[in-house]
């Protein structure tokens with residue numbers, strides 16, 4: 013070997029040794045920094061000041077979720093009134109035409125339904141040992157309709173506890189089951205509130221049995237009603253054996269009496285024993301007392317209810333009537349007594365400095381800031397971003413880092429939301445919820461103060477299942493139309509907009525017909541754009557069922573620099589029908605890394621245009637394991653196009669299939685209509701998974717194709733004298749029946765031919 017070459021090799025070896033040792037040094041210093049950071053964090057946590065501990069113990073972040081029309085908004089209105097946030101009560105669809113505070117959107121007031129979740133806050137002075145203890149409650153009222161499920165999802169993602177409202181007559185209804193599933197998904201402890209005790213046929217104990225049997229969580233009453241229906245007067249607190257009455261024109265005065273009505277004494281003892289027995293099943297301390305045949309003290313019962321509720325094993329049940337202004341205050345006491353404060357809930361983030369290891373966030377003001385933007389809303393003053401502060405505090409004027417975009421943003425204004433009004437604050441503490449102005453981000457982005465490389469898992473966003481074409485009636489409205497589309501998309505991740513390749517029509521997709529109807533209506537009201545819409549369509553998907561190899565060469569020579577790219581590999585189904593996957597197994601640099609990135613882009617783009625009917629693909633995996641480049645003619649674009657070509661050529665050979673959305677459908681109706689409902693379901697090729705027959709109602713759980721469910725609500729109403737109801741939630745995609753696939757392909761070919769003629 014020539015001397016020069018030896019010298020060169022030595023020096024390059026030296027350089028790489030230096031690089032290796034530099035790398036080790038960097039890694040060590042990074043690890044040291046991470047260790048130091050963790051140590052600092054632990055020290056702060058261990059030395060938590062009593063004031064901070066006290067502040068946290070008095071914060072509750074709760075949501076109210078329930079089946080449609082259970083009285084969430086009506087109950088929230090009372091909460092706001094009794095806590096002094098509003099000075100008069102207005103009803104949902106009330107005669108005064110004002111509408112409830114939390115239904116601030118004109119459309120909500122008109123239809124009497126909640127469309128958007130609304131946040132508010134209040135302070136509840138709870139009597140503890142004869143003193144008023146102030147609790148700060150951040151509260152989110154969520155919609156009941158499944159079409160607005162994202163509002164419930166994102167609320168639950170950031171809340172620490174919930175009040176699940178049930179109707180005293182209807183008990184557990186189809187949407188209660190959905191809400192229950194969502195609460196389980198986010199490990200949300202809950203208390204249950206049985207509302208409408210003033211209604212004819214109110215039976216809270218039937219509702220409790222249904223929570224036990226249908227939702228399969230231990231539930232027991234902590235109150236019993238005094239009177240029922242029109243004679244409903246108040247409740248008896250079973251733990252302390254005290255009667256609680258509401259007095260004053262709007263039930264604002266609470267009278268507590270040691271005297272229990274004589275006719276209720278036995279029931280109090282019976283239900284108190286039932287509460288202790290149920291607790292014994294879920295709490296060791298009570299189990300021991302129960303086995304020793306001792307009676308737990310009220311303090312022991314309360315502590316056990318709290319432990320069991322927070323550990324998700326139990327739900328204490330309160331009852332009342334929001335409309336009749338009864339027993340809302342004891343429910344607020346239960347929120348403070350049994351739902352966790354922010355420091356009692358485990359919130360995790362991923363530490364990017366430690367290979368995304370999970371780290372616990374602790375709601376202390378003195379720790380570095382970590383918060384999650386969970387909801388965006390356009391307001392008159394610009395974009396409003398709702399943030400849940402997980403740790404650290406946020407001050408007006410402070411700079412935050414968006415962990416996803418790595419952009420630094422200044423927070424010019426912080427507000428606390430009170431439905432559609434806001435109250436400006438200069439600082440917000442750990443564990444709280446606020447909204448900020450002037451932050452450009454997406455829903456689900458994590459913010460830090462730059463000190464911590466943390467990101468948080470975002471919420472579950474269900475896929476849209478229904479779509480329709482839409483266009484403004486007048487061309488002059490095009491600007492407002494696209495403005496509205498942009499805004500709706502940014503605010504609601506379940507609402508998507510795209511332009512169809514073939515028809516060039518704008519297509520909006522969402523969670524159901526009502527969801528899309530509401531946006532069309534909002535477009536008219538808020539943007540003055542009248543729209544023409546097409547028939548609702550199911551959002552199909554495409555996939556493959558077989559593995560097929562490809563070897564595709566793109567070579568174009570048109571004078572000057574040409575295009576050259578060769579890609580080899582295979583297309584196959586992924587193990588589970590999930591996101592598409594792209595893998596590269598290229599050895600020896602047959603295709604350089606940067607061109608492989610272009611191949612990935614080509615693959616991603618191709619997956620938005622399935623081979624059969626041009627719908628998005630899922631469950632498709634493409635692997636590139638070899639290829640070739642040309643010294644001058646290869647480029648990113650050539651490799652992107654070559655991948656698209658390979659995809660187009662190979663997909664039709666890989667057993668392509670059209671998939672349709674299958675829906676988890678729950679139907680409840682009086683038992684006598686069972687036959688009619690099953691008949692309806694059979695006609696729609698539904699698969700019945702479970703039927704629960706109660707004394708009065710039947711609940712049927714089944715899988716149905718969305719396609720077969722158009723018009724179902726009208727037919728169900730007809731088949732059940734208007735008494736049946738159902739909810740549908742997207743479950744998964746499955747191959748569409750062959751005749752539907754054939755029809756869809758034929759229609760697609762026809763549309764293509766028509767387009768070619770033009």
Ligand SMILES: Nc1nc2c(ncn2[C@@H]2O[C@H](COP(=O)(O)OP(=O)(O)OP(=O)(O)O)[C@@H](O)[C@H]2O)c(=O)[nH]1
Nearest residue numbers: 080081082083084085086125126156208333334335
């Ligand atoms: N009898 C009786 N009716 C009630 C009670 N609470 C609410 N309602 C009525 O039930 C209807 C629905 O009440 P809302 O408060 O809008 O129910 P919601 O759960 O917020 O409704 P969505 O958000 O649309 O699901 C209204 O007509 C209320 O007046 C109650 O305690 N007793």
